[in-house]
Amino acid sequence: MEHQITRHDTATVVALRGDVDLESSPRARKILLDALDTAPALLVDMSGVSYIDSSGIASLVESFQTGRANGKRFVLVAVSEPALRVLQLARLDRVFDIHGSVDDALAAD
Amino acid sequence: MGSSAATDIDGSGGGMEFTDPLELLAVVSRDFASSLDLDVAMARGLTRIVHNLGAEAGSLFLVEPDGRRLACRACVGPVDIAGLYLEPGQGIVGQCVEHNAGEIVRNVEGDPRFHRAVDQETGFKTLSVICAPMTVQDAPIGAVQVLNKRVGGLFGFQDLNTLKVLAHSMGLAIRNARLAAQVVEQERMRRELELASEIQRSLLPKPGPAGSPVIGLNVPAREVSGDFFDYFPFDDGRIYFCLGDVSGKGMDAALLMAKASSLFRALGKTLREPGRLLGRLNAEICETASGGRFITMVIGIYDPRSGVVRMANAGHEPPLLFHRDGSMVDLPATAPPIGIARGVVPGDLFPEQEFGLDGGTLYVFTDGVTEGRMPDGSMLDIKGVTRILGRTAQVPTLALLETVRDMLCRDGAELRDDLTLLAVDDSGPRAARGDRLAVLPQRQDGTPPGEPLLSLRLPALPARLKLIRAAIGEAARSCGCSPKVVHDVVMAVDEACQNVIRHAYPDGAAGDVGVAAFGDGSKLIFDVRDYSPVPVDIAKIQPRDLDDLRPGGLGTHLIREVMDEVAFLQPARGAGNLLRMTKMLG
Structure with a gap:
């Protein structure tokens, strides 16, 4: 799994790429929580996620809960087909705030 | 009656002297009532009797538990015969008990009932004897015998009558003491039983x-x-x-x-x-x-x-x-x-x-x-x-x-x-x-459920999951599965392997995960197993209520969402837990 962080005025975008699985999800968790710590809002760009498992979903859930507890926006952006499939199976597609693109998400604030 | 000044011969009489048989009776009865030890009370009573009748010696015999023989349980005088046994009817004492009647023998020499062996053995010279039975409710307890009057020649009938009254009283006292001991013993046994019962309940x-x-x-x-x-x-x-x-x-x-x-x-x-x-x-x-x-x-x-x-x-x-x-x-x-x-x-x-x-x-x-x-x-x-x-x-x-x-x-x-x-x-x-996981771990019968597509055994480590996913994806694609089905079965096998990695072995212990895939045209079957001797803890991998956002249990939910059948089995060979997942095709 690779990642890239882009800071905007109103939000930080973390782009995850590759497989978010049991091996990499502890890293993903730390990246997301660290970014959330300093950013006014967090957007997770998931367009490059080729695979995500339950542990990766768990990292997203934890970040979502932390953001909500601190009054920070947590948004999933451009979710790839495999990742969306898992979110749907987990019935989380209705829990997360999901947007088609980073621009949409920033504009929707 | 001995009327001479009697001396305290046992040291326990406190210098008291008795001349009145009624007074003696009262003292002997009191001794029995206040003594906790029957042998002590008998010896003391006998001493007082011998002393008061002005005799040289005396002995007290009790019927043995066998109901036949007599044993000397107390004696006073120059010769100690405690422990001497008499056969039923033997000697004057034996006759006295057998007939339940007092005996007076004023001429021992001429009496055939006299048991001479004791005199011969001890050197004591018996001259005259009185003997009275101890009987309570027709049950023989024993007899008290008194020998040789010191003063005034031979024993008279008044001496015998006095002895009879005292012997009867002692018999009663002995019987009562025995009953009391029995009650104590019964109480002890009852307590022991209670204790046993308590111990048993604690088991x-x-x-x-x-x-x-x-x-x-x-x-x-x-x-x-x-x-x-x-x-x-x-x-x-x-x-x-x-x-x-x-x-x-x-x-x-x-x-x-x-x-x-x-x-x-x-x-x-x-x-x-x-x-x-x-x-x-x-x-x-x-x-x-x-x-x-x-x-x-x-x-x-x-x-x-x-x-x-x-x-x-x-x-x-x-x-x-x-x-x-x-x-x-x-x-x-x-x-x-x-x-x-x-x-x-x-x-x-x-x-x-x-x-x-x-x-x-x-x-x-x-x-x-x-x-x-x-x-x-x-x-x-x-x-x-x-x-x-x-x-x-x-x-x-x-x-x-x-x-x-x-x-x-x-x-x-x-x-x-x-x-x-x-x-x-x-x-x-x-x-x-619930109905979600009707788990009856049956032993896998060993025959492959379809055409073997792949079989892997790898260390149960997160870093090996990529390889497993690639292999399962390839096997599913080779059976003509759509990209979505390929994704789903890969994810299910991946999640099943994660359960093995996370739960099958104690922290820090190394172990393997086994993955096998089979196809039979209409379905794909995936077996994921561990090699742990500990049965799988299904509670840990129970699917959770999805309103509960905690991550655990999500993997199992995902498996059950995409697979048509999920069953825990015992592997055909060796220790371990096997999860069999079936995906229907078409």
């Missing part, structure tokens, strides 16, 4: 928290019981239970019960196979003689995570299994009781049966229940038991057990036999399991 398991699936009840017919039951949980949540009935009643049956139940606890901790444990118990009990006693016994392991019971029955009354729908089956023993002989079953392995309770309740009980008497005197028998327990779906299990008990234990009515019942109630655990 029964403490009732678990409310809603525990395994509960039991024991009512001994006497203070101690030959019945027992016990249960305890393993770390993995499974519960070992047993119920046994030692043949016969009383203390020796209770002791054998204590041995068997202790062995169950001690050996059961490590021997987690009911049939094998019964074999070991049989060997242990047979090793020491059990006096013709034997034990009928049921041992089982209940798994609340699956509702499955694995049970072995050694000659015990058939347990009853009541299903959720009210139907009932009995489970008769297929092996003899334990404690009779070794080798009664091949390889000391008692046959086991395995069945799912599926929300039903298993009842194990002793014949004290089926043979117990109802208020009208008729036997409760198996029909009555079935009638009561048949309400298992409507009435809480503990209430049913208590109904059986109350039916058979009425106020004041004595139980004929110990009463013991044990219930394994799967209704609570099944409600917790």
Whole structure:
């Protein structure tokens, strides 16, 4: 799994790429929580996620809960087909705030 | 009557002198009443009598417990004959006891009844004798004899009459002292029995928290019981239970019960196979003689995570299994009781049966229940038991057990036999399991469920998951699956492997994960297994309610979402847990 962080005025975008699985999800968790710590809002760009498992979903859930507890926006952006499939199976597609693109998400604030 | 100034010859009379027989009687009676030691009281009484009658010597004989011989239990005078035995009717004392009549012999030389051996042996010269029996309610207690009057020549009838009164009084006192000792002994035995009963009750398991699936009840017919039951949980949540009935009643049956139940606890901790444990118990009990006693016994392991019971029955009354729908089956023993002989079953392995309770309740009980008497005197028998327990779906299990008990234990009515019942109630655990995971771990029969597509065995590490996903993806694509189905089965196998990585082995312990895929045209079958000797803890991988956002359990939910069938099996070979997932194609 690779990642890239882009800071905007109103939000930080973390782009995850590759497989978010049991091996990499502890890293993903730390990246997301660290970014959330300093950013006014967090957007997770998931367009490059080729695979995500339950542990990766768990990292997203934890970040979502932390953001909500601190009054920070947590948004999933451009979710790839495999990742969306898992979110749907987990019935989380209705829990997360999901947007088609980073621009949409920033504009929707 | 001795009228001379008597001296205190035993040092205990405090210098008192007696001339009045009534006063002497009062003192002797008081001695007996105040003494805790019968021998001391007898010696003191005899001393006073000898002293007061002005005699040289005296002896007190008691009838032995055999009811025939007489033994000298106290004596006063120059010669100690304590411990001397007389045969029935022997000597003047023997005659006195035999005829229950006082004797006076003023010319010993000419009396054929006189037992000369003592004089010859001791050098004592007996001149004249009076002897009076001690009898209470026609039962001979013994006799008191007094020898040689010091003053005034020979004994007279007045001396004999005085002795008779004193002897009678001593007889009563001795009898009373013996009865008192008996009461003390009975009280001691009662306390010992109470203690034994208490110890035995402590061998029964403490009732678990409310809603525990395994509960039991024991009512001994006497203070101690030959019945027992016990249960305890393993770390993995499974519960070992047993119920046994030692043949016969009383203390020796209770002791054998204590041995068997202790062995169950001690050996059961490590021997987690009911049939094998019964074999070991049989060997242990047979090793020491059990006096013709034997034990009928049921041992089982209940798994609340699956509702499955694995049970072995050694000659015990058939347990009853009541299903959720009210139907009932009995489970008769297929092996003899334990404690009779070794080798009664091949390889000391008692046959086991395995069945799912599926929300039903298993009842194990002793014949004290089926043979117990109802208020009208008729036997409760198996029909009555079935009638009561048949309400298992409507009435809480503990209430049913208590109904059986109350039916058979009425106020004041004595139980004929110990009463013991044990219930394994799967209704609570099944409600917790729900319908989602009807897990009956069966042994995989070893024949591949389809054409083998791949088989891998790798260290159970997160870093190996990528390889497993690639291999499973390739196998699914080769069977013509759509990208979505490929993704789903890859994800399911990946999640199953994660469960092995996370839960199969203790922290830090290395172990493998095995993955196999099979195809038969209409479906794909994936086996994921561990090689752990510890049975899978299904509770840890239970799917969670999705409103609960905690991550655990999500993997299992994902598996069940995308797969058409999911089953836990025992691998065909070796220890371990196997998860078989089936995906229908087309």
